[in-house]
Amino acid sequence: MARSALWSLIHAERRRLHDQVRPLAAEQWQTPALVGSWTLEETIAHLTAGAEQSMAAWLRSVFSARFDFERHKERGVATRIGATPDETLARYERAIRNTRRAAGPLMAALGEVLIHGEEIRRPVGIAAQVPADTAATTLRWFARHDFTEYSRSRAKGLRLVADDADTVIGGGDEVYGPALTLLLALAGRPVRPGELRGSGAAVLIDRGGAEWKPQR
Missing domain, CATH: 3.30.1050 (Nonspecific Lipid-transfer Protein; Chain A)
Structure with missing residues (x-):
């Protein structure tokens, strides 16, 4: 698949997820995600980190975390959580059209939004509607x-x-x-x-x- 076509799919799925979760109440954002220890809000913040980071920023974060990738991810989440879920979601929305990829194949970025999207949608009963x-x-x-x-x-x-x-x-x-x-x-x-x-x-x-x- 051409790189431009793949970016179009990534942007479409980021937007789909945003529009689906926008109606969630503040308390729903504190629901545990499908797996792991994050809430739904923390999971959307993780997706924001992935969409915002350049390769240089990713490398700085990984080096400063001494290659502890869990610490690296937790810091990425912590710096993208807003004062309210609405602020967290607004930052995610601003990152939807980004075309940065810190590390790894671009197809993995599409998988990231689909998989983490389901970690957010499923606990609160949102149908995926992914093509x-x-x-x-x-x-x-x-x-x-x-x-x-x-x-x-x-x-x-x-x-x-x-x-x-x-x-x-x-x-x-x-x-x-x-x-x-x-x-x-x-x-x-x-x-x-x-x-x-x-x-x-x-x-x-x-x-x-x-x-x-x-x-x-």
């Missing part, structure tokens, strides 16, 4: 790469079938489901009972556990 083709494009990339997530390793030996996007990846025991749900599972995020089906569904869900590590 199936966008989710399937991202799914195909994550199924081929272990970048920040063991997504390629989780997909090993499985035939992933996105039943909303006419997309089939790999071979082995079959896992059926929406492309976005398959992407979440590859990224180690929990999915709802029954969202994934097939003889390989339990395997993929088990590999999504926080303690799972691929066999080397």
Whole structure:
């Protein structure tokens, strides 16, 4: 995919997420995100950090954190939380059209907004409404790469079938489901009972556990 087309998808999904969460009440922003220790507000601040940082700023942050990437991420969140959730969301909105990428492949940036977007949407019952083709494009990339997530390793030996996007990846025991749900599972995020089906569904869900590590 051309770089300009990929940036268009990233910007569209950032905007979609913003518009979907804008009606949330202040107390809803303090809801725990789907995984980890962050609230919904902290998760949107993390997305802001990713959209704002240049490579130089990212490197300065990582060096000053002594390559402790969790500390690096926590500081990025802390510096982008506003006095109110509205302020936090306003800063995210200002970053939507940015075309900075601090580190890593650009496709990973699309995955970041889709995956973290679901970490925000799902706890408060917001339907994703992400186009199936966008989710399937991202799914195909994550199924081929272990970048920040063991997504390629989780997909090993499985035939992933996105039943909303006419997309089939790999071979082995079959896992059926929406492309976005398959992407979440590859990224180690929990999915709802029954969202994934097939003889390989339990395997993929088990590999999504926080303690799972691929066999080397």
